[in-house]
Amino acid sequence: MPREQKFIAAIPSSKLSTLVEGCNCVVVNKIALVVNIHSGGIHVYKNRCAHQGGKFVPDLEDADTAVCSRHGWKFNSRTGHYTNPPANGENPCFIQEELYTTLSSSGDLEVYEVVVDVAKSSDVVQFAEGKLKTRSPKSSLVAGEFTVTYYGHACVIIKAGSFKIATDPWLVGDAFLGGWYPLHEPPKNWHKDLAEVDMIYISHRHPDHYSPQTLRVIAKQNPSIPIIVGDLRGGSVVDSYLPMTKVHRLELGRWKEFSNEMRLAILPDGALGDLDTSLLLEYKGYSLFNYVDCGDPNNGQLGKVDIVLGDFAGGASGYPMCMKMEKYSDKYIVKKKQQMNATYLAKTMNLLEKLRPDIFIPFAGYFSEARPSDTRIRRLNTKNSAIDVARKVEDTFHGSIGVFVPTPGRLLDMKKPDLTMPVTRKGHFASHPASKVRLMLRPYEETAVKFAPFIMRRREALEYYFTWANFQDYDLVLEIIECDENLSPCEEPFFVDFRRGLRFPQDLAYARVWERIFVRKSAFRHAMRHGMGWDSFFIGFST
Structure with a gap:
């Protein structure tokens, strides 16, 4: 595939002269870099850990080592190889990609990264000039032509013309070894509706997205529904638990054509590159982006789309509720959860700032802690609600982004979107005696x-x-x-x-x-x- 060099930053000669031998962490024009200087030359990397995107700082014990401030991952900034965990030749996730550098005539160090030349690759997803590059201008829609129907947690059915695709069906059973249970009761005929789709997209292996128990219910009615997954380096969702007979691994970042009017692509996650993916769909010039749980969808290469679906709730961890240390009192946990939920909402707002959709659908956060022994966890593990999201979006974007709050069976029609706040009923919630x-x-x-x-x-x-x-x-x-x-x-x-x-x-x-x-x-x-x-x-x- 054609490739080109993209300019990132220039480290001024005055700053360059102040760097020490070994590992340095610098920021130039808001671009964070790791720079290693030694007698044999200079090596430069993005200051972003390959694990979950944390920032590196110089290690106190080894001059060449950078250590992640989040989880302690380490890499040798002279070789680029991770030392904790060690680099694995079969898994390039554990090798920090080096950037290209050259000295300018003034002595500044110019830094570039090598990227795909998307202008010469028409099937590669392109975000340019702050928006998604669509194949055609928007065409008029009729009622019921382009819709999104919510079924539960991260499961929706997207209808684009005569084509239907379902996402991440987890509608029955538990997840995470009895820790999670669906919050919402799916529509009565959910198994029939999902058995009639043309395709099912599974974003990643986590059991609240890849639920063999739910898929087995669907497969009893239609075992030949094609499953699409991203072709990940660390292994895709293809194993003996999958009851469907057709599984297609799609190359990340490339459009898959289905008609002259509809195409889709599976995009990578920069934060968890061997685990998570997101889904991008274009129909008649309209675009829908489902970033699911991705922390850094499409490696940050984003732009305006029409509809965005994504997680928002937080609470997907035993921290801090399960901590045993003395300081983790109920009062401390409540305060900590407030801070964590605010941070999670801020992350959502940052993504929406980049995507600037007309409509945001908060989903993939509807679960409950129904284990009988988890009463305290259930009480303390507060989460952001869809109402919290709607208020935050309004405060941040002042009406330029609408919020569609999903309830089981509720349908968003792009011909005439209904963004009124729905009435929540007792029947919307699943019972877990x-x-x-x-x-x-x-x-x-x-x-x-x-x-x-x-x-x-x-x-x-x-x-x-x-x-x-x-x-x-x-x-x-x-x-x-x-x-x-x-x-x-x-x-x-x-x-x-x-x-x-x-x-x-x-x-x-x-x-x-x-x-x-x-x-x-x-x-x-x-x-x-x-x-x-x-x-x-x-x-x-x-x-």
């Missing part, structure tokens, strides 16, 4: 108390799991304390040292610093038995 939830939790509990390796040979089983996971050479020491449903310890601590290979010490008398994790035994052992990611239980309030 304790007896039903306990039945859903039973598979996790049975793993904890009946799966023989964990009962008969616990230590050996845990060592086998961590050896199989092959996670090592990471600056981390863990003390794992398995707990009951109330997060009270019920097993002896287990220790794992990931530094310099993998060790399982009997105690941590030799360690200076380590992390102590309290985790529900049922969720932890179920995740280990099935080789699941740890986000399965830490997002689900089990640690």
